[in-house]
Amino acid sequence: MTLGVIFDMDGVLIDSESFYFERRMNFFKEKKLTPGSKNKLDFVGLTEAGIWQVLVPDVENRAILKKEYQKYRKAHPLDFVKALRCDVKEVLAYLKYNQIKIALASSSPENEIKAMLNQNNLESFFDFVISGESLTKSKPHPEIYLLSKEALHCDNYIAVEDSPVGIASAKAAQLYTIALKQDFPINQNEADLIIDNLSDVINVVENWSKYKIMRNT
Template identity: 55%
Template sequence: MKKAVIFDMDGVLIDSETFYFERRMDFFQAKGIRPGSVQLKDYVGKSEEQTWRMLVPDDDQKRYMLRREYAEFRDKNRIDFTKALRDSVPIVLSTLQSQGITMALASSSPRSEINLMLEDCQLRDYFSFVISGEELQESKPHPEIYLLSKEALGCERNLAVEDSTLGIASAKSAGLYTAALKQPFPMNQEAADVVINQLEELLELV
């Protein structure tokens, strides 16, 4: 029986949620503008579009202009993916690969950020399929990203690894057994089939 593991990126492979949040808050502070929410939990697991609607909820034109300006700010203040990568990721991925497990990466992040992470951390060869939020009609918690991943992999058994409430809902709606990686900040992961403290625990699940 062919088995697959489908990983989310932010909060799972890389410890990035806090960095992204603080970078957005720094940008808005520099602009002298209060964002729609200053709570980290309101942004975890959201697509770029959902994030910006949270940051600037009531003014489409203002949102559009700030998003363009933020792109330049982001490029000047990039995350170091090699430092954000969880220490256990290389050994977990290589072990799964050696066991014949097919792997995919299904992230709401922009394709450019996903590609940078894969290149910087030298992880591209582990994944048979990669999909970003930009390529979807519907964002998490809609199951589209996991349904497309399942179809592309063509395996009989699929396990999703998520961290956010929205991501867990997406994977469960697609019919996947879902493991939630516990986070250092409050996050509702009750809908997951199992909550794990470390990625290494996946090796026992598959």
């Protein structure tokens, strides 16, 4: 039996949702504009395109502001080393040592994913990496997880998510789905299991036979 573990990035490997949200709000504040939503939960788990549909409902203005924001984002980058959760390397090292396939399936832009992996020296851990830019349909559609499953080619899979749309995407692809608890209110009830720390993934893998049986009963 082979096992593959597929991680989301934002909110899972890195604690970034609050930083991204504040950066967007500051951009609109400096522009003296009101965004389509000031509720952080409206953006959690969305692709770049989905985020901007919420931020700027008007298509014409959206394209202009999005282009300006690209420059703003470069001038205000996230420090991925500081954002990395403390137990990420422990979990990835454990999975790699035990010959478990690892994928990263994130709605974030490809350049953000590459920057995170590069700054934290994590590239060698992953057997497959896919961004939201590679998709025809974004989460909660299961495409990102279906492509990840195809690439890893395992008998069983575990997804590690945080947002409702990410959980829905993984469940639709028929993955056993773990939700990492966040420090803000978010509905994770559709996940198979909610964990407090990323290192809890190790326990699930070590006891996979038990969790697999519980899922099928």
